[in-house]
Every structure is written in C-alpha cells, then in structure tokens.
Amino acid sequence: MLVNTKDVLKEAQRKSYAVAAFNVFNLETVQAAVRVAEHEHQPVIIALGERYFPTVDVEGFAAMVRALASKASVPVSLHLDHAYEKESIVRAIENGFTSVMYDGSKYELNENILRTKEIVDLAHQAGVSVEAEIGSLARGAFSDEEEGDGTLTDPQSAKEFVAATGVDFLAAAIGTVHGMYQGEPNINLPLLEKIRDVVDIPLVLHGGSGTPDEMIRQTIKRGICKINVNTEVSMAAVSYLQNQSDNKSMPHLSSIMSDMQASMEPVMTKFVKLFAY
Numbered sequence: 042m043l044v045n046t047k048d049v050l051k052e053a054q055r056k057s058y059a060v061a062a063f064n065v066f067n068l069e070t071v072q073a074a075v076r077v078a079e080h081e082h083q084p085v086i087i088a089l090g091e092r093y094f095p096t097v098d099v100e101g102f103a104a105m106v107r108a109l110a111s112k113a114s115v116p117v118s119l120h121l122d123h124a125y126e127k128e129s130i131v132r133a134i135e136n137g138f139t140s141v142m143y144d145g146s147k148y149e150l151n152e153n154i155l156r157t158k159e160i161v162d163l164a165h166q167a168g169v170s171v172e173a174e175i176g177s178l179a180r181g182a183f184s185d186e187e188e189g190d191g192t193l194t195d196p197q198s199a200k201e202f203v204a205a206t207g208v209d210f211l212a213a214a215i216g217t218v219h220g221m222y223q224g225e226p227n228i229n230l231p232l233l234e235k236i237r238d239v240v241d242i243p244l245v246l247h248g249g250s251g252t253p254d255e256m257i258r259q260t261i262k263r264g265i266c267k268i269n270v271n272t273e274v275s276m277a278a279v280s281y282l283q284n285q286s287d288n289k290s291m292p293h294l295s296s297i298m299s300d301m302q303a304s305m306e307p308v309m310t311k312f313v314k315l316f317a318y
C-alpha cells in the first residue's frame with residue numbers, strides 16, 4: 042500500500058529502526074526494492090532524484106510506482122530525492138509522491154529557511170511530507186549525486202531550522218559521503234547525538250553505500266530513521282552488465298533485465314536487514 046513517508050518514519054522512530062530509501066530510475070530498480078521489502082516484511086521508500094527528471098518520464102514513473110505500491114504487502118512510499126527547483130516539487134506533488142526533499146543546503150541558513158518554509162507550506166497543503174538538509178555531503182567514488190563541500194550539520198542551526206520551517210524529517214551531515222569512501226570513513230557520532238538532543242523529528246542519513254555495518258547500527262541507535270542507498274545497488278547492476286558484455290551469445294534483453302534486477306536484490310536485502318536491526 043502507498044503510504045506517507047512521515048508515517049513510516051514516525052513508526053521507525055518510535056521503534057528505533059531505519060527504513061531504506063532506495064534510489065531508483067526504472068521498472069527493474071523499483072521491482073527489486075519492493076520485492077526485497079516484501080520478502081523482509083519491512084517498509085520501503087522508493088526515491089527518485091530530481092536529477093533523473095530529464096531522462097525518466099515522471100508521470101509514467103509515478104503511475105508505475107503507485108500501481109506496484111497498491112498491491113504490495115508492505116508499506117511503500119514515493120519520495121522525491123534532492124530537489125533544487127520548486128517546479129520539480131510541484132510536479133512530484135501533482136503525481137502522488139508522498140514526500141519531497143527540498144535541498145537548499147547550498148544557501149546560508151536564513152535563505153535556506155525561507156526557501157524551505159515555502160516548500161513546506163505548499164507540500165503540507167497537499168498532505169505531502171518534507172525532508173530538508175542542513176550541511177552537505179562530499180562526493181566519494183562512483184556517486185551520481187552533486188558534489189557537496191562536506192560541511193557538517195551544526196546542531197543549533199538544525200534546531201532553529203526545524204522550528205522555523207516545520208519540516209517533517211531532517212538530513213544531518215555527520216561525515217558520510219555520497220558514493221564509496223575514498224579512505225577511512227570519518228563519521229561523527231557525538232555530533233549526531235548533539236543533533237538528536239535538540240531535534241525531535243526523524244533524522245535521515247544520506248550516503249548509505251560503503252558505510253561500515255557497525256557504524257550504521259550506531260547511527261540508528263542515535264536516532265537515524267531513514268537511510269538513503271544508491272551507489273552500491275548501481276554497482277551491483279553495472280557489474281552484472283559488464284560481465285554480460287563478455288557474453289558472445291546473444292541473450293534476449295528481457296532476460297538480461299530480469300537477471301540485472303536479480304543482481305541488485307542481494308545488495309538491497311543486506312541493507313534492509315541491517316536497518317531493521
């Protein structure tokens with residue numbers, strides 16, 4: 042069933058686990074995410090980034106996710122990830138997304154507050170929940186996200202931001218990166234505790250890929266309720282396709298797509314199991 046992301050995250054916050062938000066772009070990635078969630082009896086967040094709007098038909102994509110969600114045996118929510126333009130937010134709301142992320146992290150605090158508040162007002166009128174970000178993530182290897190400067194979240198700014206905007210969940214930058222780490226991850230758990238102490242809405246961790254399992258567990262213990270995963274799933278599918286390119290026979294595209302989907306599912310399962318801990 043299609044649900045509001047906020048409801049899924051409130052439940053996760055209450056029971057101290059995290060929900061996987063998988064970045065998806067096509068039928069196979071969505072089917073893999075829903076299948077894994079159903080198999081593990083966990084809710085799942087289907088996340089489409091604004092950066093894919095030029096290549097993914099948003100209306101068709103949203104209709105497909107709504108259809109798959111309506112017959113899923115677990116709660117499924119449809120989320121707009123990293124949107125920088127109000128126009129994209131409006132388009133997502135019109136197409137039944139149940140949450141949107143407005144990313145104003147490149148603006149200074151007051152400007153970010155003003156812009157985010159405007160989005161919160163229009164999304165809440167439509168019953169859609171809103172994620173925002175304070176601080177930003179650097180980009181590691183193989184990521185498809187924008188480069189951020191890696192500024193960590195300041196707890197007092199986070200408190201002020203949440204109070205002034207009324208966002209429903211907040212992405213905290215605590216040292217994870219988008220993509221795979223180049224060198225040792227340096228994740229600031231004491232900072233997460235400080236943010237948790239002053240912010241009572243669900244907290245979101247971007248940059249799930251490559252983050253050590255124990256570190257993930259520690260962040261969930263300290264209030265992370267949603268973890269975004271993109272790169273590792275993409276790497277599994279691309280590795281499968283690269284191996285296929287050595288195959289001199291001519292398999293049918295339909296079997297390649299179905300095997301590609303199967304190649305993503307173990308990676309997604311690993312994350313869903315870890316987050317449900």
Ligand code: 13P
Pocket residue numbers: 064122123184185186218219220221246247248249250251269270271272273
């Ligand atoms: P990874 O690519 O590191 O999994 O991060 C995804 C993400 O945070 C998308 O918003």
